[in-house]
Amino acid sequence: MNKIVDARGKLCPMPIIMTKKALKEITEGVIETLIDSEISKENLEKMARETGLSFETTEENGVYHVKIKKDNKSEEKAEIKNKKTVIVIASDQMGDGSEDLGKILMKGFIYTLTEMEDVPSTILFYNSGAKITVEGSESVEDLKILAERGTEILTCGTCLNYYGIQDKLAIGEVSNMYTIIERQTEATKVIRP
Template identity: 35%
Template structure:
């Protein structure tokens, strides 16, 4: 049985390690070691979501989780098609610095998630995420390289004078954005 030592790693690093191992095998088991209750709960949630069997240990070994992959089919179902609408360059109504940190974390986590959106649509100040020096543009490029459609509203780009900053994705009209939204089974607005 494989042992995956994730003590001292961030949440995304832990998920990457688990994902890397289980994607490399058809079926099998692993013991995952973590450092805290929060990490333990996150691993439990992730593994359950993936359809793996999860076995908890007693209190003495509570930061060891045994995960078993047997006959799990990880198929993207047609009804799970979704798109994301970004209308701001920060996440939430929080402090501006915190909002930008949260937006960066959101796209880092989305890159690790197994089910990617069909499209991400950017309008209003959301187009600022493509500006030179944006900490999010690298994560957006990774999503684009994975096949996610990146649609950037032309009117918003012109308003902020940012057309020159766009190196990937499609610059589209509001009509094109509406067509994409309508084709999505779910639309998540940030």
């Protein structure tokens, strides 16, 4: 069965939600999602990869056509990741009180993660925490070390856009609310510094 999902003009995370719902409704076939946002296109492609589904993307007159194929063997192909600890960083500073001290503490927190024997499986950055993953941040090099050791670094695309820093992402990938919630609900432990 083939189905078209028209998610043009829909804000994150609606294109992902609409596509996942359509995928649940079929056992085999192709779901073609129409979107007009590059971030949504990237998020759909990422979702397909993570769930072991093959996909093809084309662009026509500013509209992306993401065709995701589902078959009986798709679930067998899905990569099972060991999701353990997820760290949620919702601010560019740690704790309340002095802003300068809070930024020093956050930088120290991220550096200390690089020194731990077991690194977190994912670090989620949103709200002003998104500022930590962009060019000029003092923590980018530490985050690169964590990424090299296997930590998934995800930054909220809506937050990057809000602060006008979407073109300055220096580490990790742009994420969306659906993935932010998914990573937290699938984690065995969530830490919020």
